[in-house]
Amino acid sequence: MPIQEGFLNQRLTVVPRRVVVEASSRPVTRRLMVTDTGHYPIAADHLMKRPNGIEETILILCTAGTGWANIAGAQHRVGANAALVIPRGTPHAYGASYDNPWTIWWCHLRGADLAELIEEVGGPVIPIRRIDRAIALLDEIVTTLERGHSPASLMGAAGAAWKLLTQIVVDRTMPAPGDPLQRAMAYLAERLDSTVRVADLAALVGVSPSHLSALFRRATGGGVLAHHTALRMAQARSLLDTTDTTVANIAREVGYPDPFYFSRHFKRMHEASPTEYRNRAKG
Template sequence: MEKKATGFASEKLYVLPSYLEDERKSHPLTSDAYITDIGSFPAARYHYRERPQGCDSHIFIYCASGQGWVQTEGNAAEKVAAGSFAFIPMGTPHAYGADEADPWTIYWFHLKGDGARHFVELLKSYPSPISLPAPDERKLLELFHECYELLVSRAYSAVHQAQVSQCVRYLLCLVASAASRREDVRSQGHVDRAIRYMNDRLEEFLTLDELSRQVRLSKAHLIAIFKRETGCAPIDYYLRLKMQRAGQYLDLTDNTIKEVGAAVGFKDPYYFSRLFKRIIGQAPSEYRNRLKG
């Protein structure tokens, strides 16, 4: 199969000259994040790029149509579909290319600077590649074209290059925001499933291992999203559900405190009473005798 890195019909390509790169690197308004290479490849059939030693800049690729793939060292190739944004950290051995049957149209740029590194670290916390909703896709392309045109037509203007630096930051913030919104929806689904599982088993004693298996997440990931969504760890939340159910039993039944504790999984009534007071703020007997209604 033919392979090529550039040379596509209607492609756009700009590489920052080395002496201008030195200026960007030293200027306080651009040193944190500056584009060294930028371009677009429409319907890039046979596109292929391989860098066994990695690249000296961070690479960002937005696929506007068609599809392709990205593979980094030690990982399986990831499909990059239309509307997806992929990135490759500086120094990471990699290869990427267009799908043979449905070659991608991509908008890409290389970025250097400490700010670029921080954006890569931020984006690493989300599943890759990152899918963008249509409004964000349109805004991303607007920002990309603004960066490209300023680099091509105003490369010697420090003010305009500072604008490019801020523009590319805005673009990456847009991508991170889209990833965060999507992850919030996904995380909420995991948390909801875990809470339903807890509510169905308040008379038992679940472990973190059991919960993580049920929602198919690692324990660390489950703890992280639970704290983000509810403010507490999964088992702490489970104990609160138990105390909430115990309060209902105390309100609505004449069961003894020992029987109420047993109904929510506690064999030791003294331990149940201490935990109830710690979470609810009153001992079970005080809670039952308080004025209601």
């Protein structure tokens, strides 16, 4: 028989609506707030139907087993190591599969910043690469709200929820091990002492130069060469900070045969010459 909750060893906490209303006017929690959260292990016969949606956005993390969701008439399968996102006000139904019921962590979210965050997260079903970190953050949210619903507890849960959402966004943009972007980034990181042609790098990882450039723009906000330059400059800063080697030697180590060109390039990026940067007080 389908059930909404009541699973063996489940955890569940619901913030009273009066407390939610009060928190909606406070500086931090008006921007992001967790209103309900829980953990359902091996949730056999789990079924939830909300034909009119709810006021909050729902985030469900499936850690084992499988489930399904119907969101605004579209059917989706939800497997292990995936998140399901249902925006506020969206008609939906979801539940555990019959033969391999899911284990889930979940939370309901609201706040002024949430729409923008969810737009970046995407969905409705998102693969989660670092599932252990996502579980740890949801466990932190559940544990925090199990202890109470004080302003401090709501703020702590909001902080963990913010980190969870931004982690999902970062994971979506960064490359998976072995894919062309990851192999290209690794190749660039190993060749800080030389220049690299985009066409050669694209051929090495098996994609076109335009596709590789698009992958880099999506992940880093800049192109292939901009990413390589950023890596080379990061190494230059590290050498300036931690060694006494000359600027000319550092220039050669990061692929600039001409130390004067290196110094001009460094100053253009850091608004200080290498020597000025080295002498600047830090920490």
